[in-house]
Amino acid sequence: MSAEFDLLIEGGTVVDGTGAPGRRADIAISGGRIAAVGNGLGSAARSINAKGRIVAPGFVDIHTHYDAQVLWDRMLTISPAHGVTSVVIGNCGFGIAPTRPSHRDLILRTLENVEGMSLASLRAGLGDEWPFESFAEYLDAVEARGTAINVAALVGHTPIRLYVMGEEATEREATDEELAQMRALVAEALRAGAVGFATSHAPTHVGYEGRPVPSRASSFEEVEALASCLADVEHGVMQATIGADLFLNQMEAIARRTGKPVSWTALLGGAFGPEGHRDILDQSLELQKSGAAVIPQVSGRPLMFEFQFEAPFPFEMLELFHPVSKGDREEKKRIYGSEEFRAAFRDRAEPGGFGVRWDRTEISDSPTDRDAEGRLVSELAAERGTHPVDLALDLALASDLKARFRSAVANADEPIVAELLQHPAAMLGLSDAGAHASQLCDACFSTHMLGHWVREKKVLSLAAAVRLLTSRSADIFGLQGRGRLAASAAADVVVFDPDAVGCGPLRRVYDLPGGADRLVADSFGIDAVVVNGIPIREGGQDRVDATSGLPGRVLRKGIA
Numbered sequence: 001m002s003a004e005f006d007l008l009i010e011g012g013t014v015v016d017g018t019g020a021p022g023r024r025a026d027i028a029i030s031g032g033r034i035a036a037v038g039n040g041l042g043s044a045a046r047s048i049n050a051k052g053r054i055v056a057p058g059f060v061d062i063h064t065h066y067d068a069q070v071l072w073d074r075m076l077t078i079s080p081a082h083g084v085t086s087v088v089i090g091n092c093g094f095g096i097a098p099t100r101p102s103h104r105d106l107i108l109r110t111l112e113n114v115e116g117m118s119l120a121s122l123r124a125g126l127g128d129e130w131p132f133e134s135f136a137e138y139l140d141a142v143e144a145r146g147t148a149i150n151v152a153a154l155v156g157h158t159p160i161r162l163y164v165m166g167e168e169a170t171e172r173e174a175t176d177e178e179l180a181q182m183r184a185l186v187a188e189a190l191r192a193g194a195v196g197f198a199t200s201h202a203p204t205h206v207g208y209e210g211r212p213v214p215s216r217a218s219s220f221e222e223v224e225a226l227a228s229c230l231a232d233v234e235h236g237v238m239q240a241t242i243g244a245d246l247f248l249n250q251m252e253a254i255a256r257r258t259g260k261p262v263s264w265t266a267l268l269g270g271a272f273g274p275e276g277h278r279d280i281l282d283q284s285l286e287l288q289k290s291g292a293a294v295i296p297q298v299s300g301r302p303l304m305f306e307f308q309f310e311a312p313f314p315f316e317m318l319e320l321f322h323p324v325s326k327g328d329r330e331e332k333k334r335i336y337g338s339e340e341f342r343a344a345f346r347d348r349a350e351p352g353g354f355g356v357r358w359d360r361t362e363i364s365d366s367p368t369d370r371d372a373e374g375r376l377v378s379e380l381a382a383e384r385g386t387h388p389v390d391l392a393l394d395l396a397l398a399s400d401l402k403a404r405f406r407s408a409v410a411n412a413d414e415p416i417v418a419e420l421l422q423h424p425a426a427m428l429g430l431s432d433a434g435a436h437a438s439q440l441c442d443a444c445f446s447t448h449m450l451g452h453w454v455r456e457k458k459v460l461s462l463a464a465a466v467r468l469l470t471s472r473s474a475d476i477f478g479l480q481g482r483g484r485l486a487a488s489a490a491a492d493v494v495v496f497d498p499d500a501v502g503c504g505p506l507r508r509v510y511d512l513p514g515g516a517d518r519l520v521a522d523s524f525g526i527d528a529v530v531v532n533g534i535p536i537r538e539g540g541q542d543r544v545d546a547t548s549g550l551p552g553r554v555l556r557k558g559i560a
Contacts, residue, residue, distance in 0.1 A: 058085025193556025297429025
């Protein structure tokens with residue numbers, strides 16, 4: 001007698017992603033979709049025993065930067081290990097398509113700086129001959145290679161600008177003719193399957209040679225004109241990384257003009273003052289109630305950067321560091337040794353001057369002074385009778401800029417983070433998976449949420465946390481059939497132990513193309529991860545062959 005279903009997940013407590021409490025039920029899967037949710041469902045070709053476990057929809061990560069990595073890492077590590085079954089790439093207006101062959105190095109050098117990616121690794125991973133130029137060809141290339149999990153892509157303002165304007169994209173506003181060309185490219189990408197449009201006006205987004213990334217050179221009128229392409233299609237979302245001239249009022253105008261959500265990055269604890277987040281959350285909720293879906297992205301983890309003065313990302317928004325960003329290694333060392341630079345840096349480094357606080361900055365690696373490792377910069381500087389700036393720069397210079405420093409630049413105040421996570425106006429975002437690989441790793445945001453905020457802190461109920469990790473994100477970004485466990489929905493499922501789920505400490509590995517390093521975190525308590533009906537992980541191990549067929553799908557317009 002033939003089995004009725006392909007897969008049966010038996011004996012678990014189903015938390016379906018809607019926010020409803022868990023209930024005892026089985027999940028039957030056939031043809032990549034959920035056939036039924038209930039009890040006594042029948043037989044299957046194979047089964048997963050979920051007794052004592054939670055069965056939830058696969059987690060959705062709407063803020064990643066796997067745009068390049070997906071072309072050499074079909075598994076999209078490490079996201080699946082943390083229960084993520086769908087990701088959105090192209091955030092902050094960054095991406096690698098469309099790109100003219102003559103602009104390939106420009107786009108990679110932009111990613112190198114703004115997203116903390118190794119240029120040598122990018123070049124090695126992508127090679128000399130890219131299998132695409134247009135955005136449509138890029139989606140085709142990703143689809144042809146295959147992925148372990150589902151991928152939706154935003155079309156980014158920065159590659160669009162570079163495609164039309166070349167290097168001048170970082171220097172000036174567009175002409176009417178150039179704007180028309182850009183609008184045509186955005187419209188073409190949306191028709192090809194882009195899930196939306198993304199841009200950035202963030203002052204922290206600095207590209208090659210210390211230049212602002214191309215999208216930052218645009219006027220708001222340009223942003224609005226490109227975003228207005230969303231009004232001409234049925235699907236779509238805008239993702240914006242905010243700046244002084246791109247905030248609530250401007251995003252409200254775009255949301256009302258297009259009738260589409262605008263999800264922005266990021267509302268972090270402390271970034272707007274001790275209580276500023278409350279006003280922003282309340283304003284956002286009022287906008288949403290009035291029909292303008294302007295939705296702040298929040299994060300459940302401290303924004304913890306590990307940096308070297310070779311690539312001082314946390315400081316590059318400072319005008320003082322513009323010459324540093326433009327200089328090669330020897331020029332950087334000359335600047336760091338200058339008393340004039342140090343004096344100016346000390347002046348800017350007083351509390352409140354910028355995100356890095358020396359009393360929250362740890363020396364994580366000091367090749368020439370191992371006694372310094374694990375110490376706070378402020379404490380060690382006081383012991384040695386010097387200023388924290390001088391201590392940090394001295395350690396950097398002594399190690400040929402190899403010393404590493406780890407700092408919580410935002411979101412470290414847990415009571416504020418708890419408020420952000422609990423507010424109905426917010427959504428989860430800013431894992432930045434795939435970016436800043438050697439500087440941070442928040443791809444583990446999902447297991448951290450379930451272990452820290454649900455089990456340990458009890459700030460969120462399990463049902464509320466699963467909703468944030470699944471249907472809330474899927475609905476806003478238009479990922480249809482994802483984020484819920486219900487009959488006919490896509491069979492993306494994660495099975496986990498609520499008493500053990502969590503993530504381990506960050507560790508450094510050297511597995512990027514060319515042997516470049518990155519930070520990763522192990523997951524705990526994730527028993528099984530199913531994508532479109534196929535188990536891709538069980539027992540903490542991959543269960544699919546990364547060199548052959550994989551079950552992930554490109555979600556064109558949010559649909560497989």
